Amino acid sequence: MTIKQELLDDLEKRRKQASFFGGQERVDKQHAKGKMTARERLDTLFDHATFQEWGMHVEHGCHDFGMEKKVLPCDGVVTGIGQLDGRPVASFSQDTSVGGGALGQRHAKKICDLMDYASHCGLPFVAINDSGGARIQEGVDALSGYGQVFYRNVVLSGCVPQIAVIAGNCAGGAAYSPALMDFLIMTRENANMFICGPQVIKAATGVDTTMEEIGSAAANASISGNVHFVAENDDHALDLVRDLLSYLPSNNVEDPPHAPTPTISLELDESMNEIVPADSKGSMDMYDVIRRVVDGGVFLEVHQQFAQNMIVAFARVDGIVVGVVANQPKVKAGTIDIDASDKAARFIRFCNAFNIPLLTLVDVPGFLPGVQQEQGGIIRHGAKMLFAYSAATVPKITVITRKAYGGSYLAMCSRDLGADVVLAWPTAEIAVMGANGAVNILYRREISGAEDPDAKRKELTDEYHARFASPYMAASRGMITDVISPAATRGAVSLALRNTLRKSETRPPKKHGLIPL
Template sequence: MWRDRINVLDKKRNRILQAGGADRIEKQHKSGKLTARERIDMLFDPGTFVEVDSFIESRIDDFGLDKKRVPGDGVVTGYGEINGRTVFVSSEDFTVIGGSLGEYHSMKIARIQDMAYDMKAPIIMINDSGGARIEEGIDSLSGYANIFLRNTKASGVIPQIAVIVGPCSGGACYSPAICDYIFMVDDISKMFITGPQVVKTVVNEECTVEELGGAKVHATKSGVTHFTYQDETSCFEGVKQLLSYLPGSYLEKPPVKELADETNGKKSLLYALNTLVRGKKMDTQDYCGELVDIVPDNSRKAYDVLEVIECICDKDSFLEVQKDFAKNIVVGYARINGESVGIVANQPMVLAGSLDYDASDKAARFIRTCDCYNVPLVVLVDVPAFMPGTAQEHKGIIRHGAKMLYAFSEATVPKISVIMRKAYGGAYIAMNSKNMGADLVYAWPGAEIAVMGAEGAVNIAFRRAINESEDKEATRAQLVQEYKDKFMNPYVAASRGFVTEVIRPDETRSRLKAALKMLKNKQVAPVPKKHGNIPL
C-alpha cells in the first residue's frame, strides 16, 4: 500500500519537474533563457533549496485552461541558502502558460513573501511572465494587488531583489519597482507598462520592444534598473554579490568579510618613506599615497572618482549601483576593513560632478536604502553646484534635490564625509554636510568650501570695483586670489566647527577605518511617527 502511494507521489513530482513540457523547455533555451528551476539552481548553495506549494494548480476551467493546467501553476517558490544564509525565492516559469499570473500563481508568490517577512530574510523575485492571465479576469488583477501590498509592507524591512529575465509588462512592473533593487539582462529583459502596439494605437508612436523597455534603455535613460548584465549566469552571480553586502533584515548588521592582505611593493615603499618623514606608524593597507596623483590640485581638472574609491576601500570590493545612469554621481557598496559601507561620490568626469535631478533621485534612493539596512555611509565630496538651467528647473531640480537633503537628514546610520576639492553652495549642504547630520566631516588641505567659486563670487561682490579699475583683469585676478586665500580653504570651515578635521589625502582610509570603528554602535532614536521605509 505504501509503495503504491509513494509511486503516485513520485509520478506527480516528475510531472511538476516537467513544467510546460520538453518542447517548451527547448524553446526557452533556444531563446537564450534558462528555466525557472535552472535559475534557482544557479542561485542557491547546492542541495539547500526547498520547494513549497509545488502541487498548487489553477481551478479555472474556462477558455480551455483545464487542458493547460500544470501543478505549480507557472511559478516555483521556496527557500534555501546563498553562501550559507537563508533566502526566499519566487521564480516564474515561462514554459507554463507563458508564466502568466493567475489566482493561485499570485497566491504562491504572496505566501513566500509572507514567509520571508516573518522569518526576516531576503527575498528574490524572478520575473519571466507574459503578464496577467486574461482567462482568469479580475482574479489576476487582485493577485497583483496582493503582491504589491506585501512588497510595500516589507520595504525597508527585508531586502527585496527583483530579477527580470524575460517579459515584465503592465501591472507586473510595479512589484519590481517597489523592490530595493532590479537586475536586468541584455536582449532578454523587457519592462514596459504598455507594449509597442498599444503605444502605436494610442499616441501614434512607432517603437520596438527593445527601444521601449529593453535593459539598455532602463540602465541609461529611465534609471529603472540598478544592475545590467550580458547573460543570466553573470546576472545571478551579481545578485549573490549584492546580498553579501546586505543583512537579512533591518534588525541585523551587514555581514563582515575577513580582510585579505592587500599590501604590495609600491604601497610598502611609499609607506616606508612616509613613515621616515612623519615619524608615525600606519598600517600599509591603510596608506593612500596614490591619492595625490589621482586627484589634481587644480580644481578645474577632472579625474575619475572610481580610482579614489578603489584606493580607500578594500581591494576589488566596490559594487557600483546604476553605473550607467546619472553618471555625475557614483553610488554603490564597498568594504572598508571588511565592513560594508555605502559610497556616495561626485564624479568630476561628468558635468564636473554637479548635481542634477537624476543624480539627486539616484543618490536619495540609495541613501535611504543604506539607512534601512544599517549600512554606514561614506560620502566623497567634490561638487561645484546644483546644475543650473531652464531644463533642470523645469524638470524639478528643486523637488528632486530636496529628496537628497531629506535622505541624508533622515538617515541614522553612521555618516562620514570627505571633502576632497570643491564644496560649493547648496550642493555642499546636500552632500552630507556637518549641519545636515554628518557624524564626521574630513577635508583635504586643498578643499574649497564656499558659497560659490572665487571667480563667480568676485564678479558679483566686487563688480563696481572691477568696472572702475583701470586694469580690470589685473584687479579681478587680485581679488580672486584674495578671496581664495581668505575664504576658500578648509581651515575657515574647521575654525567654525563645520569640518571635524583637516587631513592629508594619504590618511583618508585610516581615518575612515577608525571612524567606522568608533561609530559602530551608534544609536539614534527616530521621532515616532507614522511613515514607511519605502526608498524615494
C-alpha cells in the same frame, strides 16, 4: 509497518510531472535562446541541493474558457527557500514554459505565502520574473492576485532586502512589483519591461517606437533609471544577486555582514596625492579615489548607467560594509541634477533602512543650472537628498576633496545634515559659490578700475579663497572635523567607521517623514 511501494511510486510520478515544466519542446526553445528554465535558475542561485520547494502540487483553479482540461505544473511558478552562502533566502521563479508564466489566483497565492514567510522570518526576497502578465482567463481574480503581491512588496519594504531579476517578459501591471522592490537586475537579451508596448503607444498617440527604445535593458538602465544592473545572461544575473546580497543583512534588525580586519590601514597612500589635478578647474576621476579607499579597489556600483554624474556603490573599508555616495566630476562637472538627486536619495534611504554606514565623497560645484532642470522640479528632487541624509541615523562619514559650493555642499551630507565625521583635503573649497564667481560679483568695480584687471582679479580671488573658501575657515567654525592629506584618506575613513559603528540615535516618534516625492 513500511509504506506501500505504490504510494512512493505515485509520489515520484507526481514530482516528475511537476518538474517537467511545459514539455521538452518548450524547454528546448528556452535553451536555444540562451535562457535557463525556472528551476535551473533556482538551482544556480542557491547552494547545491538546498532549495526546499513550496507548493509543488498546486494546480490552477480556473475552469472556464477550456482551462479545465489544461495541466499547468506548479501553476507556472516555482517558490521556496534556499541557502545562499549558508543563509536562507526566499525566492520564486516564474516558468514561462507553463502557460507563458501568466499569473493567476493560485500562482499569486504561492508568491504571497512565500512573501509572508519572508516577512515573518526576516529573509531576503528574490523574485525571478519571466511572465506574460495576468492570466486573461481568470479575469479580475488575476488582477486581485497582482494587487496582493504589490501590497506585500510594500509590507516587506525596509524590513528585508527585495531583489527582482527580469529574465524574460515583464509587461503591464506585472512591472510594478519589481518597481516596488529595492534592486532590479535585467538581462540584456531575452528580457523586456514596459507598461505599454509599441503597438499600444502607436494606437493611443500615433507615435512609432520600438521595444529597444522603451522596454529593453539599455533603455530601462540608462534612460528611465528603472533598472539598477544589466546582466549579460541568466548566469550573470544570478551572480549579481549573490554579489549584492553579500553586502546586505538579511533584515533591518541585523547588522550588515561586517568582517572588521584585525588591523586598520593607517599607512599613507602617496599615490592619492597625485589624483588631484594641479589646475582646480581640471576634472578629477572619483573612481580613482574610491578604488584607493575601499578594500582591494573592489566595489559593486549600483545604477552605473543612470545619472553618471553621481556614483553610488557598495564596498568595504577594512572589512566594514559601506554605502558610497560620490560626485563624478568627469560627467557634467559633477553637478547634481534631477536624476542624480533621485539616484542618490533612493540609495541613501536603502542604506539607512538596513544599517549600512554611508561614506560620502564630495566634489560638487552646484546643482545643474537650466530651464529644463527648473521646470522639471530640481528644487523638489534636490530636496530628496537633503531629506534622505537628514533622516539617516546610520554612521555618516563625509570627505570633501575639492569643490563644495552652495546648497550642493549641504546636499552632500555636510555636518549640518548630521554627518558624524567630516574630513577635508587641503584642496577643498567650501563656500556659497566659487571664488571666481564671488569675486566678480563682490569686487566688480575694483577690478574694472584697476590698471591690470586680470592681476587684480587674481589677487582678490586668492584673498577670497583664503578668507571664505578655505577648509581651515570651515574647520575653525567646527564644520570640519579635520583637514587631512589625500594620502591619509583610507586610514582616516577606516578609523571614523570603527569609531561610529556603535552609533545610536533616536528621533521623535512619528509614522514616517514626508519626503518630497
